[in-house]
Amino acid sequence: MFFRSSSKLVAPVLRRTYSTSRWSKVVKGPEDPILGVSVAFNKDTSPSKINLGVGAYRDDNGKPYVLECVKKADKKIYEAGVDHEYAPIVGVSSFNNAAVQLALGEDCKALKEKRVVTVQAISGTGALRVAAAFIARFLPGVTAYVPNPTWGNHNVIFADCGVPVKSYTYYNPQNCGLNFDGMFKDIQSAPNGSVILLHACAHNPTGVDPSMEQWKKISQLCKEKNHFVLFDFAYQGFASGSPEQDAEPVRYFVNEGHEIALCQSFAKNFGLYGERIGAFSLIGSTPDEAINIESQLKILIRPMYSNPPVYGARLVSTILSNKDLTAEWRSEVKLMADRIINMREQLVKYLKQHGSTRDWSHITNQIGMFCYTGLTGEQVDRLASEFHIYLTRNGRISIAGITPRNVEYLAKAMHKVTSESK
Template sequence: AAPQGAYRDDDGKPVVLECVREAERRVAGSTNMEYLPMGGSVKMIEESLKLAYGEDSEFIKDKRIAAVQALSGTGACRLFADFQKRFLPDSQIYIPTPTWSNHHNIWRDAQVPQRTFAYYHPESRGLDFAGLMDDIKNAPEGSFFLLHACAHNPTGVDPSEEQWREISHQFKVKNHFPFFDMAYQGFASGDPERDAKAIRIFLEDGHQIGCAQSYAKNMGLYGQRAGCLSILCDDEIQAVAVKSQLQQIARPMYSNPPLHGALIVSTILGDPALKSLWLKEVKGMADRIIGMRKALKESLEKLGSPLSWEHITNQTDWHVLLQRDDT
């Protein structure tokens, strides 16, 4: 089986969040087992959009976002890839080097040609910002780019806020379309708002965007396949049309999304006390990982290693990219 990232406690055991257990208690026996609509749970989508676009987002109020429940982040990416192929058959997708390996499989199986853009700089163990900007500038106008919103997988290297602003500006110049995969919102910094900063910068700058959200990591709902795909459109009329097409793509693929995970997510995010508990638990997980990074770096330094281990604490989330010459 392919390796899959999952959070574990100090004994290596799976963790179920308290907010999830409480949501399960509330959901148990309180609902039927009917199909969800093709587009999924309206409540879950509503709460997901607030998380990604902001509680008071004008785009939500103006109904400019086409959104459907998806089979976690993978399903959201695949729906978008199929949508891209169907309506922009001559387009291609620019994917960072490196990226989560399944990104390549998803767009390949949707028959969308792939190009890569510079991202990781092996010598500095950080972002190849100059290479990234060059590739954005040199890509044909109106290209599609896959961007990791936060906690880049597998490097753990994210652009700074200032770098995101420069990236957004260059996207505007070239009229590129950003598709954000946000699999780790809350896990990078411990604050879901802060982890949505890249998306908010692009929204402020007037971009249309696509966004894949997943609750596998930040709620520990790995097996529930709870996610959301959203696309910001020109207006409400376009959003209705785009949502209709996303549902048409979903229909022969899986018909409609699963119910239980959607109920858990909407119960947690829709209840102020449970949401507050979730935010506390997410911060606890992120802080623990940050602490483990610090401890690993200090241990290596104490062992007398002559190498610099700054990248271990500079990288985010649970991804640490170690190279052969680090040993």
């Protein structure tokens, strides 16, 4: 309603009490620890500064890398003159088929039997969010177990969806490796039918993965306990350089009859971070069950984000439906994985060359983008204040931030702070 004041129309002054604001009880939340590292890095003006916090691949010059196969797919999509219509609720079907086939393999029995439902997701995070919402709705009260430590978002996603979340032992700080006995015992002690989240490969943040023998034992245990296994597969191809090798644990579980949930991300292996492209799959026991599951996933997704963005899906499906582009993608994902493996080796070489007598073998034993160095919070603080090297206080470094130009400087700094610590 408007009032006439002299010759102008003016809106009435809203009646409100200014003494108490509606949002006065909203307190400032803490910074995300990883983003906090970038903030500190950006503020630093030193030319030798290094950012080892960000979980995004960088090339030898420390620059973001756009895959050649992505550039070619981009061109193809542009030339095809596509429209910008909505995708269905479940996303782009050619992408969904290609995504799940990449993870489970062409010969997967469950796929052939049409028992697998796949929906496009808003990258790995979105896939996990849909997974958690589905679990909350259809397995109410069931606790999800995540490794300790795990990617920081796991706990929050489950908690935000109302899924009780606990952790199982994972890391052994004594040897910077896997505490397999602890992991086994904790999964064994979890109530039958619990949700067990497993990182399929390149565990974040530790870089520590079970061996195939250990995976087999976990599979058997989860079967005995009737646990529901959820694989978070954010790094297919990025760990070993071979998408097949990285998929081995997932494929093993599926072949063993586990009706798993699978969350895929195409952020790292296709370098499509900002395109937010991922997939969520669930395996049912019959094709009818799969149809029912899909209908419920649609009901869940519709009020969440209605339907997913199409561009990333078009890129990935264009690549995976074309033999030459797929071959090029395979060589590029290997190139990224090999650069990471090489930087691990270089770092250890320079640590030794500069006189470090510590055992740094975990740096090369661990796999994927991240390395749990074993550096203490105090040592991390010194790296930042004296050497302009930024990482999270848990000692995790993103190997992607290491380049041939900064690796020796980093090794010297790491040696200095570790040799001068008590």
